[in-house]
Amino acid sequence: MNPDINIIITDREGQKHEVVAPTDMNMNIMELVRSYELAPEGTIGVCGGMAMCASCQCYILTPQIELPEMQDDEEAMLSEAFYTKENSRLGCQIQLTPEMEGLAIELAPES
Amino acid sequence: MIKTDILIIGAGPTGLFTVFEAGLLKLKCHLIDALPQPGGQCAEIYPKKPIYDIPAFPEVLAGDLVDNLMEQIKPFEPGFTLGERADTIEKLDDGTFVVTTNKGTKHHAPVVAIAGGLGSFEPRKPLIENLGHYEDKGVRYMIKDPEFYRDKKVVIAGGGDSALDWSIFLADVAEEVTLVHRRNEFRGALDSVDKVKELKDLGKINLITPAEIVQLEGKNFLEAVLIRKSNEAKEEFWLPVDEFIPLFGLSPKLGPIADWGLEIEKNAIKVDNSLDYQTNIPGIYAIGDVNTYPGKLKLILCGFHEATLMCQSAYQRIFPDKKYVMKYTTVGGVTGFDGSKKEAPKAVVKAIN
Numbered sequence: 001m002n003p004d005i006n007i008i009i010t011d012r013e014g015q016k017h018e019v020v021a022p023t024d025m026n027m028n029i030m031e032l033v034r035s036y037e038l039a040p041e042g043t044i045g046v047c048g049g050m051a052m053c054a055s056c057q058c059y060i061l062t063p064q065i066e067l068p069e070m071q072d073d074e075e076a077m078l079s080e081a082f083y084t085k086e087n088s089r090l091g092c093q094i095q096l097t098p099e100m101e102g103l104a105i106e107l108a109p110e111s
Numbered sequence: 112m113i114k115t116d117i118l119i120i121g122a123g124p125t126g127l128f129t130v131f132e133a134g135l136l137k138l139k140c141h142l143i144d145a146l147p148q149p150g151g152q153c154a155e156i157y158p159k160k161p162i163y164d165i166p167a168f169p170e171v172l173a174g175d176l177v178d179n180l181m182e183q184i185k186p187f188e189p190g191f192t193l194g195e196r197a198d199t200i201e202k203l204d205d206g207t208f209v210v211t212t213n214k215g216t217k218h219h220a221p222v223v224a225i226a227g228g229l230g231s232f233e234p235r236k237p238l239i240e241n242l243g244h245y246e247d248k249g250v251r252y253m254i255k256d257p258e259f260y261r262d263k264k265v266v267i268a269g270g271g272d273s274a275l276d277w278s279i280f281l282a283d284v285a286e287e288v289t290l291v292h293r294r295n296e297f298r299g300a301l302d303s304v305d306k307v308k309e310l311k312d313l314g315k316i317n318l319i320t321p322a323e324i325v326q327l328e329g330k331n332f333l334e335a336v337l338i339r340k341s342n343e344a345k346e347e348f349w350l351p352v353d354e355f356i357p358l359f360g361l362s363p364k365l366g367p368i369a370d371w372g373l374e375i376e377k378n379a380i381k382v383d384n385s386l387d388y389q390t391n392i393p394g395i396y397a398i399g400d401v402n403t404y405p406g407k408l409k410l411i412l413c414g415f416h417e418a419t420l421m422c423q424s425a426y427q428r429i430f431p432d433k434k435y436v437m438k439y440t441t442v443g444g445v446t447g448f449d450g451s452k453k454e455a456p457k458a459v460v461k462a463i464n
Contacts (some may be wrong), residue, residue: 031221036458037377040377040378041362041377041379042229042230042365042378042379043376043378044378046229046362046363047152047156047157050157050160052156052157053156053360053362055362058461069322072296072299075296076270076296076297077298079270079292079293079294079296080269080270080293080298080300080360082235082237082238082269082359083238111235111362
């Protein structure tokens with residue numbers, strides 16, 4: 001049985017949300033944000049999670065928590081995205097695992 | 112004025128399949144789409160990606176799905192208004208509608224089917240000060256007529272297929288083509304990347320990477336762009352240009368449809384899913400990803416189903432006195448408006464002696 005984990009998400013208005021995320025449902029961060037409706041439908045996950053639109057770009061605020069390494073397609077998409085920072089990732093490319101307990105992220109502005 | 116039976120807004124898979132179902136009912140269709148080609152997201156965002164949940168297709172590329180749909184609806188001769196966005200709608204006294212695009216093209220139909228997906232695709236604009244000031248005065252986000260760039264100095268920014276493909280194409284048209292991208296790696300088809308490298312070696316494309324355009328200058332029209340290399344202020348230089356084409360992809364916006372008086376919930380149009388996917392305005396339907404109802408799933412296969420039921424209701428609206436009996440295509444065949452007819456071959460009856 002995989003445990004639920006706690007994730008802190010700062011939405012685009014700067015509001016912080018502490019949410020509980022399952023780790024046994026093959027869910028990624030983009031889907032987690034959508035399931036809690038922390039960004040309006042149609043403004044996140046536009047391509048459905050193919051790393052092809054950058055609408056789920058987020059900033060990772062907890063560098064100490066290890067995340068899956070960035071793949072080529074994610075890196076390429078981020079290189080075309082706006083508002084990127086050193087700690088930018090695409091939420092759709094980060095599957096939730098038990099090791100991510102306490103992860104904090106902030107959604108990048110809509111573009 | 113373009114006249115049709117069902118005016119479809121959005122030429123994605125759902126909109127395209129609507130043409131087929133309407134055609135079986137002898138209803139003609141016309142489609143409006145903001146993109147220059149049919150197919151919606153499938154053609155624009157992920158043509159080379161596979162889809163696994165189209166019934167009876169264990170695997171199909173999104174681009175092939177669109178090609179197949181275009182082939183399937185060909186006998187029904189759909190009309191297209193492409194590269195234009197549906198802007199306004201007017202309900203006439205007789206209950207029919209006039210839809211006008213941003214280019215002023217008018218369409219008249221008794222039934223409007225909104226199959227707009229997540230909305231119309233608008234170019235994603237880079238964050239450069241004054242960018243808006245030069246729009247259509249040296250800054251353009253889409254290339255409509257390549258000849259426009261003949262003998263001009265052009266700079267293209269972006270790292271995807273469209274940036275690569277247009278750089279290649281314009282290399283033969285423009286006086287000078289400069290391609291600027293934030294990284295050394297490009298995200299396009301391999302042969303496009305190779306071709307750009309070849310043209311760069313031939314001196315036909317001026318490739319500047321990793322670099323970004325950070326400032327624009329010009330009195331009335333764009334005259335130069337400031338390019339920053341390797342994200343270093345000391346590596347900045349001005350490049351004289353006539354035209355700047357930022358190609359950073361497109362993002363969908365519900366846009367003007369949101370102001371049509373339709374009931375909107377979570378960026379989608381509320382419809383009656385117990386019956387015919389009609390909106391709160393009789394005669395306007397919403398099908399596919401653009402609609403919402405309890406239990407809605409944004410899947411292409413659901414859009415196909417919604418389109419099918421919607422056409423039945425549209426038929427009743429257009430011909431209130433006619434009785435319609437659903438016929439299987441295997442039984443009734445498919446008779447196109449182009450005179451073509453497809454039907455199942457008759458079984459051979461032969462006695463065995």
